[in-house]
Amino acid sequence: MTMSLTDRYLRPGTLQLGAPPPLSVYVHLPWCLKKCPYCDFNSHEWRQPEAADAPAPGRLPPLVAEGAGAMPEQRYLDALRADLEASLPMVWGRSVHSVFIGGGTPSLFSPESIGRLISDLRQLLPMQPGCEITMEANPGTFEKDRFRAYRAAGVTRLSIGVQSFDDAKLQALGRVHDREQALAAVQEAAASFDTFNLDLMYALPGQTIDELAQDLRTALSFSPPHLSLYHLTIEPNTAFANNPPEVPDDDTGSDMLDLVADMTGQAGLQRYEVSAYARPGHRCAHNLNYWQFGDYLGIGAGAHGKLSFPHRVVRQVRWREPAAYMREALAGKAVSNEHEVTRKALPFEFMLNTLRLRDGIEAALFAERTGLPPSAVAQGLQEAQDKGLLKIVEAPMGRVWRPTARGFDFLSNLQEIFL
Numbered sequence: 001m002t003m004s005l006t007d008r009y010l011r012p013g014t015l016q017l018g019a020p021p022p023l024s025v026y027v028h029l030p031w032c033l034k035k036c037p038y039c040d041f042n043s044h045e046w047r048q049p050e051a052a053d054a055p056a057p058g059r060l061p062p063l064v065a066e067g068a069g070a071m072p073e074q075r076y077l078d079a080l081r082a083d084l085e086a087s088l089p090m091v092w093g094r095s096v097h098s099v100f101i102g103g104g105t106p107s108l109f110s111p112e113s114i115g116r117l118i119s120d121l122r123q124l125l126p127m128q129p130g131c132e133i134t135m136e137a138n139p140g141t142f143e144k145d146r147f148r149a150y151r152a153a154g155v156t157r158l159s160i161g162v163q164s165f166d167d168a169k170l171q172a173l174g175r176v177h178d179r180e181q182a183l184a185a186v187q188e189a190a191a192s193f194d195t196f197n198l199d200l201m202y203a204l205p206g207q208t209i210d211e212l213a214q215d216l217r218t219a220l221s222f223s224p225p226h227l228s229l230y231h232l233t234i235e236p237n238t239a240f241a242n243n244p245p246e247v248p249d250d251d252t253g254s255d256m257l258d259l260v261a262d263m264t265g266q267a268g269l270q271r272y273e274v275s276a277y278a279r280p281g282h283r284c285a286h287n288l289n290y291w292q293f294g295d296y297l298g299i300g301a302g303a304h305g306k307l308s309f310p311h312r313v314v315r316q317v318r319w320r321e322p323a324a325y326m327r328e329a330l331a332g333k334a335v336s337n338e339h340e341v342t343r344k345a346l347p348f349e350f351m352l353n354t355l356r357l358r359d360g361i362e363a364a365l366f367a368e369r370t371g372l373p374p375s376a377v378a379q380g381l382q383e384a385q386d387k388g389l390l391k392i393v394e395a396p397m398g399r400v401w402r403p404t405a406r407g408f409d410f411l412s413n414l415q416e417i418f419l
Contacts, residue, residue: 009090013311014343015371020308021294022097024286025121027080028300030322031071032105033140035239036174042302042320043104046071073113076322079329081120083299083318086332088124090307091297096125098132098286101155107137111149118154132285134159134197139185140176147185147192157284158189159197159228164204165218172205172245186222195282197226202260203253204232205245212256213263220267225282229260230275274356274411291353292361293369299334301325308369313341346370347377351418355390355411360402363392380418389414 031046099121101114109117118133134157135150147158162182164170170178177185189196198219202212219227231253234240248256261271269277273291276284289296298305302320306313316338319325328334341349350370354361366374381401384390389407393400407414 009309009312009314011311015311015313015346017308017310017313017371018368020094021292021369022289023091023094024098024100024289024294024296025096025125026286026296026298026300026303026305027099027101027117027121028103028298028303028318029076029101029106029109030104030301030325031108032103032138033108033176034174041104044322046108071108072326073109075326077113077116077120079326079334080117080299081124082332083329083334084120084124086329086334087297087299091125094126094295096121096127096131097294098289099127099134100286101133101135103136105138105141106135107141107146107150111146111153114150114155115153122154132156134284134286136161137185137189138175138177139181144188147188151192156193157195157197158193159199160185160189161199162186162219163199163201165215166211169204169207169211169215173201174239183218186219186224190222190224195225197228197284198222198224199228199230201230201232202256203248205247207248207256209252209255209259213259216260216263220263223267225279226284227264227269227277228275229264229277231257272358274408288357291356292365293350293353311371313346313370315339315341343372343376346372347380348415348418351377351380352415354401355403355407355414358403358408360393360400362395362397363399363401377418384414384417387413387417389417 028042030042030044032043033046035043035045099118101117106114114135121127133155135155136159137147137150138161150158162185163173163175165179165182167179170182186198200215200219202215232247234244234247260277264271264277269279271277272283273287276287278284295307296305297307298316298318301318301322302325303318305316307316308314316335318334319328319336325334328336347370350366354365363374366372366377370376381390381392384407385392388404389410391402391404393402403411403414
């Protein structure tokens with residue numbers, strides 16, 4: 001006998017959560033032109049059946065109607081809508097604060113397809129006024145006026161995966177774009193959007209501090225409203241894990257982070273999260289919701305989601321392989337697995353996210369978003385204070401748990417205290 005929604009999610013439990021947190025929507029578009037050797041995301045190379053139909057390196061595949069050789073955009077959009085419709089009972093009555101369209105390379109989808117996706121979201125879910133709608137875009141899928149078309153389709157914020165402006169470093173990272181395309185893409189984004197994000201990586205294979213400084217100078221010359229700067233990490237089950245490149249040592253990586261902090265600060269960007277720097281008014285609302293342990297409905301191949309109910313927090317995962325996802329979502333079964341987050345795991349999950357924020361988190365949010373009493377983390381808070389990694393301060397909005405400068409530099413050590 002199949003459990004009803006009430007039986008599954010609304011039945012009594014040991015947790016007592018407060019009002020539901022803000023709700024975001026994450027949409028995963030899984031295809032890319034080429035799998036990068038450092039990437040451990042659920043991305044799949046789109047291979048045209050005929051070699052003659054394949055695009056030149058760093059160029060868009062032809063935007064043809066669906067059929068032989070074309071990416072199944074419309075079928076995938078049908079699957080996303082079916083996934084969303086089946087998910088509606090879990091979010092009844094809740095409005096959406098932000099949308100993030102990630103991948104893969106979402107900018108492989110035509111502006112018309114992105115417009116249809118956003119229209120479906122607006123039809124099925126109530127959106128807050130000024131709802132932030134972010135889309136990831138890669139310079140390797142850049143064409144003149146394409147970004148303007150995404151803006152017209154309803155995207156309000158672009159996140160451009162530049163990673164570097166150095167051709168040699170881009171080649172080492174396996175990127176499909178070059179410096180010229182990166183510069184053109186950022187120029188177009190700045191002209192097309194009121195706010196956008198620029199993604200860079202550092203501690204790249206063979207990178208020197210001077211080369212990083214040049215990358216930063218180039219990025220900052222566009223006066224970006226937001227910069228995300230990530231230390232290259234070698235993740236398991238990637239090409240780099242099987243054949244590791246020679247990268248800067250830990251001391252050099254630390255010096256590089258100091259350079260990043262110095263140059264972004266001089267440019268008027270505030271570091272508000274471990275890897276995020278923004279001008280006032282341009283912080284990423286979607287990512288802030290993650291870091292504040294908010295809720296998010298994840299749809300699309302391999303998408304993860306987190307949803308809160310009065311007595312439990314539930315995590316879901318969609319079918320990972322695109323063909324399987326489309327088949328199952330269209331049959332009303334997009335979720336491949338789900339589980340309740342245990343009482344034991346909730347304190348660590350909350351701290352793992354919230355301690356990434358430089359300003360810290362309001363202590364009252366812990367009980368509100370985990371359903372647990374503050375005593376569940378009291379021992380960890382005391383240990384973190386004793387080690388000089390965290391401080392508890394009184395602020396106008398109430399008590400705040402905030403990483404110290406040392407805690408921010410040794411964030412994994414701070415987070416592990418709550419494991």
